[in-house]
Amino acid sequence: MYVAVKGGERAIDNAHAWLAEERRGNLAVPEFTTDQIREQLALAVNRVMAEGSLYDPDLAALAIKQARGDLIEAIFLIRAYRTTLPRFGGSLPVDTANMACDRRVSATFKDAPGGQVLGPTFDYTHRLLDFKLAADGEAGQVAEAAPLQGPTPHIMGFLDRENLIQPEPAGEETPADLTRAPLELPASRALRLQALTRADEGFTLGMAYSTQRGYARNHAFVAELRIGTVAVEMEIPELGFAIEIGEITLTECETVNQFQGSKTQPPQFTRGYGLVFGMTERKAISMALVDRALRWKELGEDDIGAPAQDEEFVLYHCDNIQATGFLEHIKLPHYVDFQSELELIRKLRRDAQVAMQEAAE
Amino acid sequence: MTEYNFAYLDEQTKRMIRRAILKGLAIPGYQVPFASREMPMPYGWGTGGVQVSAAVLTPDDTLKVIDQGADDTTNAVSIRRFFQRTAGVAVTEKTTEASVIQTRHRIPEQALRADQIIVYQVPIPEPLRFLEPSEVETRKMHALEDYGLMHVKLYEDISQHGAIATAYAYPVKIEGRYVMDPSPIPKFDNPKLEMAAIQLFGAGREQRIYALPPYTKVVSLDFDDYPFQPSKADHCCAICGSTTSYLDELITDDAGGRMFICSDTDYCATRVEDAG
Amino acid sequence: MDAQTLDGGFGSPPQESAQAFRAIMNATAQPGTIWQVAGAMPPAPVSVAAGVALLTLCDPETPLFLGASIDSPGLRDWITFHCGAPLVSADQARFALGIWDDLPLDDFALGTAEYPDRSATLIVELHALTDQGAVLRGPGIKDQAQLSLPETAAFQRNNALFPLGLDFIFTCGDRLAALPRSTRIG
Secondary structure, three states: OOOOOOOHHHHHHHHHHHHHHHHHOOOOOOOOOHHHHHHHOHHHHHHHHHHHOOOOHHHHHHHHHHOOOOHHHHHHHHHHHHOOOOOOOOOOOOOHHHOEEEEEEOOOOOOOOOOOEOOOOOOOOOOOOOHHHHHOOOOOOOOOOOOOOOOOOOHHHHHHHOOOEOOOOOOOOOOOOOOOOOOOOOOOHHHHHHHHHOOOHHHHHHHHHHHHOOOOOOOOEEEEEEEEEEEEEEEEOOOOEEEEEEEEEEEEEEEEEEEEOOOOOOOEEEEEEEEEEOOOHHHHHHHHHHHHHHOOOOOOOOOOOOHHHOHHHHHHHOOHHHHHHHHHHOOOOOHHHHHHHHHHHHHHHHHHHHHHHHHHO | OOOOEOOEOOHHHHHHHHHHHHHHHHOOOOOEEOOOOOOOOOOOOOHHHHHHHHHHOOOOOEEEEEEOOEOOOHHHHHHHHHHHHHHOOEEOOOHHHOOEEEEEOOOOOOOOOOOOEEEEEOOOOOOOOOOOOOHHHHHHHHHHOOOHHHHHHHHHHHHHHOOOOOOEOOOEEEOOOEEEOOOOOEHHHHHHHOOOOEEEEEEOOOOEEEEEOOOOOEEEOOEOOEOOOOOOOOOOOOOOOOOOOOEEEEEOOOOOOEEEEEOOHHHHHHHHHHHO | OOHHHHOOOOOOHHHHHHHHHHHHHHHHHOOOOOEEOOOOOOOOOOOHHHHHHHHHHOOOOOOEEEOOOOOOHHHHHHHHHHOOOOEOOHHHOOEEEEEHHHOOHHHOOEOOOOOOOOEOEEEEEOOOOOOOOEEEEOOOOOOOEEEOOOOOHHHHHHHHOOOOOOEEEEEEOOEEEEEOOOOEEO
C-alpha cells in the first residue's frame, strides 16, 4: 500500500543543519567576523540598513553573515527584527544642510560655497581588477584635509532665492507611517518617499533608468549629491528641549528638472528628491528620478502611461521583501489547486472532443 | 523563546489586527485594510494567516496547521512549530481536537463546529485582481457593487470553453453583497464555506483581513443555465476508500500510472483507524 | 496620580487580552450570544466588561468618546494610563463608551462606501443583558437569536445602512454581547 510522504519535521531540521555548514564553508579558511563585514563590506551593510529600514551597522553585518551574503535575505532578517522593536518616539527632522559632508558634488554649477568634494568614490576608478588586492589589502596612508567649518548650504537654495525652482515650503503635519498603517492610494509625496527610500535598489534603478530613456522623461540634473553625517535629535518631554541621541550617515540627492510654466505663472524648474541611509548614491539618485516621475499629477503634467508615473505600480512592487516572498512561494506545494485545474482541463478536453466528433459525423 | 511576546506580535499590533478582525466580522466579505507586519517567515508563505492566528490564539487553544489538507507538509510543520515556540499552545493533527485551524488551500472534510475557528492563508485577497490590476479601481467596484467585470469573465469562459474555467479560488458572493475570494481552495470546498465555525482570512503581503461569521450566506457565482458544480477526481481514495473526499493525484511509475489519495490526511487516517 | 488610576489593568496583558478578545470576537461573530470576561477593574460606574473591552481594543491609535453620565476625571486618568486612547468628540471617535442615552448616534463615523470599516464601535453599558428581547437574524445566527436591546428602531436604521453603519458591544457587569451592523432586527 502507498504510504504518504512523511517526515516534514526531520527534513526541515536536516536542511537547517546543512545550511549552517554551507554558511561556514571550508573550515580551513578562517571564519570572518561581523566587525570585518561592517568595516570592509560597508556598502553591503549600507544597503541592508537602507532597505531594512533600520540604522544599525552591527546588526546589518550580522544579517549579512547569517544570510551568506544574500543581501535581500539579510534585509529580510533586519525587517523581521525591526518590526518587533518597541517605539520610544520620533526624532526631530534631520537637518541635511548641517551635514558634515564626506562627498558633495553638483552637476549644475562648477563651483559653489562649500565646493565640490569627490570623497571616497568609485567614479573615476578604472574598472580593472586589482590583483594585488587578492594578496594584500592594506591601504597606504592617505592625505587628510582640514574639515570644512560651518554648514554646507544646499545648491537648491541658490535657485530657490531667485524663484527659479518650484518652492517646497516646510510643512508642520506629521506624515503617515508606511510601516504602521496600510498603504492607501493616492499616496502623499511623503509616503511615496518613505516607500522609495526602502525600495529595492535594482527596481528603483530600473524605474529611474526607464525615465531617462523616454518613459516619462523628466530631464534630471543632479543639482547636488551629498553624503555625510547628520545629528539625530529627539525632544524629551521631561526635559523640555531636544538632545542629540546619535549620528547617522545619509546620502541625499536633489535633482533639478524640466521647467513648468503657464500664462499666469512664469516658468520654474521642478524638483526630485532622494534620501537614503548610508553611503548609497546609486539608490538616492534613482529615488530622486522616480520621485520626480511620480509627481506628474501635482505638477500638472500629462500621464503618458509610463511605468514610473504609475504610483500604484511603483509602490506595490518596489518592496523586495514582499516581492521575493510572493515570487518564491510558488515553489510551495500547490497540489490541490493544480489538481482542480487538472480535473477541469481533462473535462473540458473530453467535452471538446465529443463536440468535435459530433460535428464531424 | 522568552525574548518575544506571547504569540510573537507585540500587544499594540495584536490590538490593531483584532480591531480589523471585528470589522471584518461586522462586514462579511469586505476586505479590511490592516498594517501587516513583517513576520519572520516570507510574504506569500502564510504571514497573513499567521498574524491572524497570533491575534486570535489564547494559551488554552489547541492548534492544527494544514497545507494542501495535510499536517505534515513542510510549511505546515514550520508554522505549527512557530506557534509552539512563541505561544506555547498545544498542537494536534486531529481536526476534531483543534480549537484553531490554520489552513492553506483546503477546508477539512470533517464538518467544523461552532467552537472552532478556521484561519485561511490568502495570497491575493481581491477576487477582481486578475480582471483589473488596479487597487484603486477594484475598491471602487466593491463600493458601487459593480461586479459586471466578473460576470463578463465567467460568461466569456462559457462561450469559449462551454464551462466556467475556474477550478480554485472560485469567487463567491457573501450575503448578497460583497464578491469574495475564498482563497485558493478547490471549488470542491466552496459548499463548505457555509459552516458553524468562524472563518477568518489573512493576506499579509496585500495587507487585508476579511471574515465570515458562522452560517453566513455564501453563494458561488454562476448562471441559471450553467450552475456552479463542485468537482473532484472521479476516483476513490487508494488508502481509505473514500468516494466523497477531495483527492490528490500521484504519479506512481514511469508509465504514467496514477493513484488517488485523500488530500485531508487526518480524515484519511481517521477512516483507516476506525475501519481497523 | 492616585492608586485607583494605576490599578485595575490586566495582570498579564498578553494572555488576558487574548482571552478577552476571543469573547468579544465570539460575541461579534454570533450576535445574541453572551460571554463572560474578566481582568479589568475600571473606576465606578464602568463595568468590568466595558473595562475589559477598552483594555483589549483601545490604545493611542483609537480616539475614544466618553458619554457624559460616566465621564469623570478618575475614568479619564484610568483610560489615559491603561489605554492611552485620546479622548475626543463623537465625530472623531473610533470607539465610544457610555449608557444608551449618552451616545449621540448621528454624530459617529459610519464608514465610507470604499472603506466601510472606518466606522465607530460603541460600547454600551446596559442595566440588564439577557438573551431575551428583540429577534435577531443575519450572519452569525443559524436561524434566529434574541437580545435585550435598549430599543429596536435605531438598530433597524443602522442595519439599513449596510455595509456602512455602527457596531455595538453591550456590557453589563462581567458579561458582554455584540450587535454588528449586519444583524437584521425584528
